[in-house]
Amino acid sequence: MEWPGEFPEDHAFVELLIPGVSSDVDFKQFLKDTEEKLSLNASSIEQHLKELQAKMGDSRTGDRPPSPTEVLQWFNTRAQNSLKPLSTDILDFFRALQQYLKSEEEGKEEVTLQLLLDVSAQCGVYFPCPSSSSSLHPHLPGSSVDSVHTVKDDSAVEIQEAWDPVRLQLRRFLMDRLSCCTSGPPGSPQLSTMTILERVNCFKQLFFLYPECEVVTGYQGLKQKYVLSILHSSMSSSPGGESGFDRLTTGFCNVVQHVTQALTEELQVLSRVVEPEVVLGFLNVAYFGAIAQEMTSQMEREFETAQRDNTALSGKTKKYSVMSRATVAPMELPLKSRSFSLTSHQLRALTQLACILLGFERDVRELVTSITFINCTGDTPTLKGILKKPKEDSSSTTDGKKPTADKLHTPEAQTLEFNWRLAFTRLVPHMEHCVKVVLDDVCAKNLQQEERLHSSGHTLVTVSPIADFSVSNEHLKEDFLYKGSERDAPKMTAKFCGAILIELDALLPLAVACRDTSLLGVRSSFVEACSRAAFAMLGRLQERALEVPSSAPLKNLPALLASCIHVQQRLEHYNVMLKDSSAAPAKISLTLLPIQRYQEAVEALREQLTSYCVQVCLACILQDAESHDWADPKPFYEGERCSFALQMWFYFLCGLRSDLWSVLPSELAKDVLGYVLAETLQLLVRRYSRVRASYKRHLQIRCDITAVLLYVEHLMWSVSESPEDVILIDPTSEITIIGGGSDWPYQIHILCDQLLTVLLVVTAPTSFVHRSFMNSASKDSAPRQPERPVVRWLNAINPDRFPEQVIRDGFTGEAALACQLRLLTSDPGCSPKLLLQMLLYEDCHLPRILLENSYFCQETDSEMSTENCKAGDDFIVALFNLFSCLNNVPKALTQALQPYLEKAHIWKYLYKLAGPTQKAPVVIDCVRAFVKKSANSILLHLVSMAVAWQGTEDCSKAHQFKQKVPESVLSKIPKDWNYTLPDGRKKDTASEAVISLTIQALSFIFTNLPLAVSSLPLPIRFLFQMAEKHLSHHARQLRSMGLLLWALLGCLIQGLEDPDALEEISGLALDCRAKDYLSLLRECLQAAMSIQRKGIPKPTVHRVLQALEEERPKWINIQLQKARKLCAESDGQERIQRRC
16 A cells, blocks of 8 residues: 655554454554554655755755765764855854843843754754864864854854853853752752753753753753752651661652652653763763762761761670660671671661662663663663763863863763662671671571470471562562462461571562672672571471471471472572672572572472371271271171271371461472372272171171272362363373373372272172173173273262263363362362363353342342442452453453343443443443553554644744844844744644644554554453444444444543643643644544534534545545454454463
8 A cells, every 4th residue: 555655653653562362363463564664664764865865965965966875974963074164254143142142131042042043944054063172272173063054163263252152151041941940848859840842952952052962961960969969858867767777768768759750851851862872871970870979978977877886885785685776796807897886777777778779770770771772671781981070070060161072972882880889888898797697696596486485395386477578669579579389389387487588588689789799798698698597497497307206296297398398499589689690700699509408308308298198097097907807707887887997097188188288389289198198099909909808897898998989089179180180081191100200180090990890899799790791701802992091980989970971071061160169179279270260161151150140130129238339349340350361262251241241231331431431330440441541552642743743833933033133133144144034924834734733643543543453452352342232223323433443432532632631641741732733633533433513513624634535535444444353353263272
């Protein structure tokens, strides 16, 4: 398709993400749109280069047309060295400007800037902009830039001296504007009153007067002072009465949000005017350098205070205090470092400060990456900023005297430099010692406490729930929290292990932060103390394990095993966190020895637990002389009960399951129970297969085996992973077992079938056995294909629940649902896989049944309480959130909520989704959130278009002069420039610009409409498709676009109606002109959708739609049909098939 070149906004990419599992049509459409936009971008660049060649080719290269490379070189300021002679009339013009700027007139700087910019734009004049130092020596090579008509001061010192005061005063004026702040309450941060576009324009004007590098350097000195002032103000005060390192932590925590906001604004401004590398260099000096400088200064002061206070305190006592602020006595430190010792409270304050700084560092890296598109999220080697100045030159002012030009140049490579770690350097010996002492002290105290409890006769291991990592920054919580599978994580741990690990977790951020070479001692100290604590805990755990069963109960073994697993997982996590790929010296991590020892201990404890349980059953529980006296001619309790040993065996296994379920990881707990059950069951099979019982004891054998099979069927649900494991035998399981793996359901099925065979052979009459054998032999005489192994014993003990059809084909209907529910409730933890299978079974049968029997679908006269209504809404929201993300099962959402959707008449709300939100069901709010998220991505670009046009209009108005330019200045403009004042009569031009912009915006909306549909999950699209079938009375309105596009465009129209909401979601300020433009766009969009509004449509709306139709005949309908095709593909016929 041929696209006109007048629609550059169609090339823009919108931040709309395709769901993870989408239809093939979605991906094909996305790739097609991407290829078209890339092609359009290339064509647009080529077209603009041709236009530039046509305009400037004659003046630059004569008759020969310039190549694209030569055209691009025109914008390279370093490549322009050919300067033309300058007319002497410029001297009078500069002097006239000097006199005007010395006058008392208001707004003289703005008028002067407007005049200079207008002269440069209209006449092609480029005013000299050497650096401040080179302007003092005009005979040196400067950095002036050639243009179409270039102004150069060759050797006329008086011309340069006349120009310098003009641009210096203008620079001061612009710098004052950039530094303009609004004052808040005492001690509160200050925010800039200028908008992003205003600051961008200020920078462009500064670059018009001075070289880019000098402007950026001067501005970074200004911002450095600003950052230092707010940091000093916040970190020096203590509103809550904090002191010492607590004051620094609280102060930086209070100011970090403001610093991040200011840094975000700087990124948004500078990224539009300078290269990304220059932006990074600016941030390194103005923000990160200021933070490091102020942090170092504050640390030095607190260091002196702590040195004075802690030395006096340590001189009075040498004992450890039981309070949290107890002094840690210095040990094994050099004499020069024994001046004082940190307290444990001070160490925790420093750790909290490191946590906040790490969170700030991560947030800034992500922010810089998202705005500048430079990957700063990884830990890369830091390079010193080229823009950084020496300390004596750091206080750059706006007088134009510093720094010199030879020290300033644009950096070619730059990375973020977070030098705040240097502030901790002087405290390294003290932190290193304190970390060791605190961790050793915590370890010793908890081990002593556990020993005292054990010595008092308390042999049962005290356990406690596993605590999460506690930190204020959510990003840090994600970083430092163990990310293993929940089913592999233990639920409880020994109390003394948990207390020690909490302290290790608390100091982990400090060890992670100390990755610089000067701070590695702290990390080494943490690693050593962590290893000592790990070995101490391991020794105590092994010591307690050896006491089982002589002086401690069996219940201790699962708790000790869970504790070992928990410590091992934390050590592995520490090892990962302390590995630093940025520098070889920083690779100080835990040695593998503690981790290996814990792995060996876990295997040993698991072996001890399983072997002891099996031995208890073999040697004790299943040894029952009275019950197993098979030669006794008397019946056992008249043949009406099973053996006592079997009952005790079942009770033991149930108790073991309870102990395992409460502390061990889910998978390990099931594995241990399956092992014990299979091993003991194998013993029972051997025992009953060798029985030679008297005639009277046959009833006992039958009762015993039947009881064993019933007990196993009860426990089978706890060791199975799926309904298939309960009733089917997987032939591949035998291969798994031969390979050294384990498949307990398979082994248990085989043993139970063998036990059933024993029951039949031992207790059945001989004549029946002979007849059955002969019949089977005659049937097997003809060769036939071997059948798949079938589970027989379940059908034998419970034919109603496990009929032959179920054993052969599997569960169906309500039986399958009951089976899944039984598996879910028998699992030691919540199994997401089982839960999802149960909810999706039989077209979401369970959710539908629950909703059909809820108050949503039941007609009742009683009024529901507020709590019940909220609980019902929460249930609906939970179902919606679950099923709306299942793109591989797009029908599930509609099927699960079908009773609720029909009974509550939800379909009609979808037609008015963009309308008023009062009294809408909660599911409508959920759907509206998805559709609005997609619409907001388009609205953000529309707002940016409006703001960009707004800025263009401001620039054009700037050339119309807010006040009259003095005649004394106008008369001195050189005649050969042919300059004329703008007349300011451009209303028709402005109206045409609005129409052109509205056409581009409409084109952008319909261009990206298919992508907006693709960004919606397939279940949402299918829901709208089904709702459309229930809205036949709106068929005329929905005929051309369908319900989903109707709702999506309606949300766009609603968003355009609310300028305040647009400013909130975009963070950009809209003036009256931009609001009027967005209002016109809304009316045009309504007209394109054939929505009838009261009143006569504006002629401008008709002009916009007519112009778009002339440029692209029937294009809107084509885009609507393309987007509607994506809506219709949500039935999942072409979706990517993936298993749940």
